[in-house]
Amino acid sequence: MLWTQDYVSRGDFVENKNILEVKNLRTSFFTHVGEVKAIRGVGFHLKEGEAIGIVGESGSGKSVTSMSIMKLIQDPGKIVDGEIIFKEKDLVEFTQKEMQKIRGNEIAMIFQDPMTSLNPVFTIGNQIIEVIRKHKKMSKKEARKKAIEMLTLVGIPSPDKRVDQYPHEFSGGMRQRAMIAMALSCEPSLLIADEPTTALDVTIQAQILELMKNLKNEINTSIILITHDLGVVADVCSRIIVMYGGLIMEEATSEEIFYNPKHPYTKGLLKSIPKIDLGESQRLIPIEGTPPDLLNPPKGCPFAARCSDSMRICKEKQPPYFYTNEEHRAMCWLLHEDAPKTDTKAKGGIAIG
């Protein structure tokens, strides 16, 4: 077992270049009651053409992470520390003006609620053309053609008519398709999808995920998929990051996360997925307690208060990352060689959402 204090960039070991590397990111909101430390030192990397998932319950810092990468954290929020290396440049150093050339162009984003994420008073076409014309030198006519092309690509029927319709004339699933069309219209090298399927019903969810998977291969875009639904990421992502209390708790390949989870929190998340082969009498056991108060974050592991296996050290000292293999790390004292061997499989469980 490797013993490393901090997350080390491992880009050198793989053939593909890192498109994004986040190092020790800290983002806080300076409210009138004090500094809310929403992100407390997050580091991860993303390779070209790769799709990773960020999972965690509400308030774990997944959305703040994505908004930090876009540098769209609004007042009173601020990136306090860290680097966001995108294509070998540090976005933290970028001005808002420079970021405007990145947003929508090189890094695009789709959001949770397609019902409210599109402006109700402009046509779908207008909103897609706007982003194309902002970043590409195209005439109105060419941009319109491109917009129709994108709507076709995401599977919207009769796109040449639909392009002139308003968002309220689209169904929820159609709107999310339009959002995806808009996000991909400038062929971004990174797509951040912040809970893209949460607001949709299950059949539409499956369609949207299928679409994203296909488009990923077609356009060769890297994807960060943020969700609280482990079932969603399993399908699309090769690697999964589990966040809690503003920190990355565990990171591993999807397979490792599902079949060999190391962190009690990840294990809890997994137990919350209803399984079809479990009997009817099988219940999902909620975990006691609530997420930590990030105004005064706990000194030790943020999950210690809710963890059924927590030890004295868990509450006193934040654990380092323990690597079980090249691509699998977890922030948990239980992985220390002196820790007692436990099996949390039978205990706990967590309701997420």
Next chain:
Amino acid sequence: MGRFIAKRFISMLVTLLFVVTITFFLMHAAPGGPFSREKALPAPILKVIEERFNLDKPVYQQYLIYLKDVAKGDLGPSFQRVGWTVNEIIEKTFPVSAKVGGVSVLLVLILGIPIGIVSALKQNKWQDQLAMFFATLGVTIPSFVIGTLIVHIFSTNLRILPSNGLSTWKHYIGPVIALAGFSLSFVARLTRSSMLEVMQQDYIRTARAKGLSEFTVLTKHALKNALIPVISYVGPLVAAILTGSFVVERIFAISGMGKYFVESVGNRDYTVIMGVTVFYAIFLVVMVFVVDILYGLIDPRIKLDR
């Protein structure tokens, strides 16, 4: 669209009928009449006058006669201003009120909305606090205080502004400020709060994530949505301001419609009261209609035909 206009036209007529009916009977229910004096007129003279103006007939008959005349566009003769018809009075006084009112409405729009936008952008910074300080003053200080202060300070003491009439552009400054003060402040506050609300919406985040400049986000994506409540306020406001304000016209000695209206109420000049009310009501329902059409243009979710 045609069906919508036809439907609205009928409902506007119904509204006007209600206004005419209610005003007419309320007016007649009020004690006193146009020719009741402290020293009563001699009975034969009063009889002749009452016959002349149909005042000897039962009220419901007077009402039917009035309705017939109004339908033809004839608002009748003034009872107090001998030789004047109500149509002539409105024709003469409305343009005067409308000139002052028009400038005031322009001021409300070209100052109120931008001030609101800037305040929203600089929320809680000094620009916002300064603007909202004056806007609060503007909303709370009544126009007769503002008007009187302007006359007192700038006309009487400093002698840099004229105090009566409308002969030069300088004459407009006082009345326009007094007339626009409240609405300007109100529109600024309304625009600010509406902008702040819209800026929280998800589609503003989307617009920012598209790499649009903050200016485009604001003037394209936020403003169009934020203007809806402002328009619903400004529509009826136009009718109210253009038809004149008694207080402002009194202070600055402007012979506009507002002055005549209030005088006519005091005099029980029945036809003038009715005429001005009907005129204002028509103006108001037309402005509300215009607002509805603007809604449809701004927000496609509002379907006019249904």
